[in-house]
Amino acid sequence: MVRGISQWTKTLSFPARISPQKPNKESKFYVDPCMSPILPPNSINDNIDKTFVITDESYQEMETKKAIMESIVYCIHHKDGCKWSDELRKLKAHLNTCKHDAIPCNNKCGAMIPRVLMEDHLKYTCSQRRARCESCSKEFTGQTLEKHIGSCGYELLYCENKCGMKVQRRHLDQHKLGECVKRLVACRYCNKEFVFDTLGTHHAKCGHFPVACPHRCETGVLPREDLEIHLKNHCTTYLLSCNFKDAGCSFKGNRFALDKHLEESTKTHLSLMCNVVTKQQHQIAVLKSAMAKLSPNYTGTLIWKISNYSSKMSEAKAKEGIELISPPFYTSQYGYKLQASVFLNGNGTGEGSHISIYIKILPGEYDALLRWPFSHSVSFTMFDQTTQPDKACNIVESFIPDPTWKNFQRPSREPDSLGFGFPRFVSHEMIKKHHFIKDNAMFIRVKVDPSKIVAV
Numbered sequence: 001m002v003r004g005i006s007q008w009t010k011t012l013s014f015p016a017r018i019s020p021q022k023p024n025k026e027s028k029f030y031v032d033p034c035m036s037p038i039l040p041p042n043s044i045n046d047n048i049d050k051t052f053v054i055t056d057e058s059y060q061e062m063e064t065k066k067a068i069m070e071s072i073v074y075c076i077h078h079k080d081g082c083k084w085s086d087e088l089r090k091l092k093a094h095l096n097t098c099k100h101d102a103i104p105c106n107n108k109c110g111a112m113i114p115r116v117l118m119e120d121h122l123k124y125t126c127s128q129r130r131a132r133c134e135s136c137s138k139e140f141t142g143q144t145l146e147k148h149i150g151s152c153g154y155e156l157l158y159c160e161n162k163c164g165m166k167v168q169r170r171h172l173d174q175h176k177l178g179e180c181v182k183r184l185v186a187c188r189y190c191n192k193e194f195v196f197d198t199l200g201t202h203h204a205k206c207g208h209f210p211v212a213c214p215h216r217c218e219t220g221v222l223p224r225e226d227l228e229i230h231l232k233n234h235c236t237t238y239l240l241s242c243n244f245k246d247a248g249c250s251f252k253g254n255r256f257a258l259d260k261h262l263e264e265s266t267k268t269h270l271s272l273m274c275n276v277v278t279k280q281q282h283q284i285a286v287l288k289s290a291m292a293k294l295s296p297n298y299t300g301t302l303i304w305k306i307s308n309y310s311s312k313m314s315e316a317k318a319k320e321g322i323e324l325i326s327p328p329f330y331t332s333q334y335g336y337k338l339q340a341s342v343f344l345n346g347n348g349t350g351e352g353s354h355i356s357i358y359i360k361i362l363p364g365e366y367d368a369l370l371r372w373p374f375s376h377s378v379s380f381t382m383f384d385q386t387t388q389p390d391k392a393c394n395i396v397e398s399f400i401p402d403p404t405w406k407n408f409q410r411p412s413r414e415p416d417s418l419g420f421g422f423p424r425f426v427s428h429e430m431i432k433k434h435h436f437i438k439d440n441a442m443f444i445r446v447k448v449d450p451s452k453i454v455a456v
Contacts, residue, residue, distance in 0.1 A: 068088060069087065069088050069089040070087050070088070070089070071087065071088050072085060072086065072087060072088075073085065073086070073087070073088045073091060075091070075094060075095075075098060075100070076091075076095070077098060077100035077101060077114075080100045080114070081100060081116070082098055082099070082100045084098065097115075098115065099114065099115035099116035100114050100115065100116055101114065101115060102114050102115075103115060103118070105118075105121065105122070105126055105128070106118065106122060107122060107126050107128035107129060108128065109126050109127045109128040111126070127141065128141055129141065131145050133145065133148055133149065133152055133154075135152045135154040135155040135156065135168075136152055136153070136154040136155075151169075152169065153168060153169050153170035154168050154169070154170070155168065155169050156168060157169055157172060159172070159175060159176065159180055159182070160176065161176060161180050161182035161183060162182060163180050163181050163182040165180070180196070181195075181196050181197040182195055182196065182197065183195070183196050184196075185199060187199065187202060187203070187206060187208075189203075189206055189208035189209050189210070190206055190207070190208040206224065207223060207224050207225030208223050208224070208225070209223070209224050210222065210223060210224075211223075211224050211227060213227070213230065213231075213235060213237075213238075214231075215231075215235055215237040215238045216237065217235050217236050217237045217238070218236070219234070219235070233255070234255075235254075235255070236254055236255070236256075237254060238254060238255070239252045239253060239254060240252065240253065240254065240255060240258045242258065242261060242262070242265075243262065244269045244272055244273070246276075247269065247272040247273050247275075247276050248272045248275070248276075249265070249268070249269060249272060251265070296328075296329075296330060297327070297328075297329035297330060298329075298330045298331075298332055298333045298335070299329070300329070300330070300331040300332065300335070300376075300447065300448045300449065300450075301329075301445065301446070301447045301448070302326060302327070302329045302338075302340060302445065302446040302447075303443065303444075303445050304326045304327075304340060304443070304444045304445070304446065305441055305442070305443055306324060306342065306441065306442040306443075306444065307440065307441050308440060308441075309344075309437050309440050309441060309442050310440055312324065312344055313344045313345065316343065316344040316345035317345050321343075321347075322343070322344070322345065323341050323342070323343055323347075324341065324342045324343075324344065325339065325340075325341050326339055326340040326341065326342075326446070327339075328362055329446075330364070331376060331448050331450065334366045334369065335364075335366070335370070336361060336364060336367075336370060336374060336376070336448075337361070337362040337363070337364035337365075338359055338360065338361060338362065338446075338448060339359070339360045339362050339419075340357065340358070340359050340360075340380075340444070340446045341357070341358050341359075341360065341419060342355060342356065342357050342358075342444070343355065343356040343357075346423065346424075347423050348423035349423045349424060350422075350423040350424040350425070351423075353424075353427055353428060354423065354424040354425060354426060354427050354428065355382075355425050355426045355427075355428070355431070356421070356422065356423040356424070356425055357380050357397075357421045357422055357425040357444070358419035358420060358421030358422075359378055359380075359419050359420060359421055359446060360407075360419035361374055361407070361408065361411050361419075362411060363411045363412070363413055367410055367411070370410075372408075372409060372410045373401065373403045373404075373405075373408040373409050373410075374401055374408040374409075375400075375401055375403060375408070375450075376401070376448045376449060376450045377398060377399070377400050377401075377448070377449050377450075378398060378399055378401070378446070378447070378448050379396060379397070379398035379445075379446075379447045379449075380396070380397050380398070380421070380422065380425065380444065380445070380446055381394055381395065381396045381444065381445040381447070382394065382395040382425070382426055382436055382442070382443070382444050383436070383443040383444070383445065384434050384435055384436060385435045385436065385437075385438040385443070386434070386435040387435075393434055395425070395426050395430070395436075397422050397425055399420075401420070405420065407419060407420040408420070
């Protein structure tokens with residue numbers, strides 16, 4: 001639709017202000033008679049042949065109109081995207097072809113559509129357009145197509161059960177009831193509902209699911225939850241192990257044969273159980289001994305047994321610096337934590353000729369509450385294992401800690417690598433002359449005494 005001059009001049013946009021030149025009030029202008037100007041009274045001069053005289057006021061009005069019509073303006077739809085600009089007198093012609101100017105729909109649907117949007121309107125939104133349904137290929141007008149799309153029986157829809165299938169609307173109910181793998185179905189044995197694709201997994205565990213006796217007895221099938229009781233109490237072909245199987249009885253038979261076996265084998269079973277009790281008593285004694293070794297020693301005295309003496313001595317002679325470490329022990333429950341170490345082939349000045357022995361102070365749980373430096377007397381005793389105690393010749397060495405020696409200060413997280421002791425504790429020659437080694441074992445006592453001020 002093209003607007004009239006009174007409509008579109010209200011929305012014009014001028015690039016610049018028009019200021020027409022005003023003529024002199026005394027001047028007179030002449031125009032062609034065909035222009036038919038409006039002449040004021042008494043304006044014709046009889047001496048001028050075939051011409052008309054225009055007053056200053058009339059001429060000014062005509063010049064102003066001409067200047068306005070020659071002014072450069074933008075299209076009234078420039079805010080909508082039209083980039084046209086030219087003289088005002090050309091605007092009316094431009095609006096006849098402007099793509100942004102509204103015109104009646106070509107399909108006569110009654111809508112006023114901008115030319116630039118006409119193509120999309122005719123294709124997608126016009127109520128009188130002709131279009132085919134993509135699902136059923138039938139042709140409809142635009143208005144009826146919109147109603148049809150929401151009810152077309154051939155339209156593909158996703159199953160509401162979220163099985164991932166697309167089904168035509170006309171078959172959707174049938175799919176949900178009988179084909180969908182995510183539909184709810186009841187187990188035919190326990191009547192509980194499950195998703196269809198998990199029903200097989202449920203049947204593998206369902207307590208009401210019928211199973212056959214694995215031993216093919218005359219019972220046939222029975223619920224899975226009753227199978228264990230059946231095998232234990234009713235199956236006539238199931239072989240049962242004797243109740244004393246763990247004690248060593250190897251009998252197997254059906255339920256009736258087992259009852260007879262238990263009645264006839266009482267003495268055998270009693271003998272087997274006695275053997276079990278004997279083994280268990282031995283195991284208990286071994287465990288008690290192991291527990292005793294693992295239990296903390298709070299007495300302040302360590303009796304250290306060094307077993308396999310010959311092999312350990314050979315290893316010490318073959319490799320330099322072999323050190324044997326004792327279990328840790330405490331001076332009291334909340335006292336100092338100590339540990340002894342032995343070099344069978346000697347260390348320092350005793351290397352190769354003596355047994356060296358040392359004591360280390362280890363970081364303990366209650367070091368913050370103890371008095372430092374460590375000042376208890378320490379004694380080492382190697383026992384003579386002779387069969388005549390009155391002739392025993394034990395080796396004893398002892399010392400009182402020097403408070404200035406760093407070994408007896410409060411230990412850090414990493415204890416002293418050597419400790420303090422005697423590098424020439426017992427010579428190898430002395431060991432050979434007495435019974436310090438018996439049954440390939442050696443016994444050493446380490447005693448810590450807070451009450452002694454002189455070592456003994």
